[in-house]
Amino acid sequence: MMRRCPLCAETTTALYHRDRRRDYYQCATCKLVFVPPEQHLSAAAEKAEYDKHQNSPHDTGYRRFLGRLFTPLLAKLAADARGLDFGSGPGPTLSVMFAEHGFQMAIYDLYYAPDTAVLTQTFDFITATEVVEHLSQPGKVLEQLAGQLAPGGYLGLMTKRVSTPDAFARWHYISDPTHISFFSEETFRWWAQKNSLVVEFPGPDTVILHKSLR
Known part of the structure; x- marks a missing residue:
């Protein structure tokens, strides 16, 4: 059966890993693993998983976790x-952290803040x-977000990255049934080049993409 990559839409894909629950394919072009x-959850089952999340702006540990993207991005703005x-999820926190520093913030979440006007x-x-990692159509969503950036703007992402097939097989990240798209550094570099963005990796699970002023 032909598998079309959900990031770049190419059809040259191969089985990368298989476990008891799911199959994982890798695209030969952009290297996304998907x-x-x-084998995706239904929308109702997906939301039920997210409803279990207990994230809150009052949680200092969660703030520290988000700080891995917040701190390097803040320095650029x-x-x-x-x-x-x-x-933004059931307990928006990163938007609160930026608002505390005087930035005007909007939020969007498919399930918890579905105001499509901001899009x-x-x-x-x-x-x-x-x-x-939760996106069934990462190509479409990331293209939309890049299109929403003003010239000179930044897109900051946080997701754990694929390294090797051996590490992938032992990786706790793939046990989450809502995780369906797995990026590597190579994937982000490919996508950045295709969309004329400059990419940098401030940390092992953070990515900042910069849109030129032109």
């Missing part, structure tokens, strides 16, 4: 920058923490 659509936290606006920076 779970085929028929102009004082009047306007931001969007995409996939037609442009922003100086957009964050998506622990989001891309």
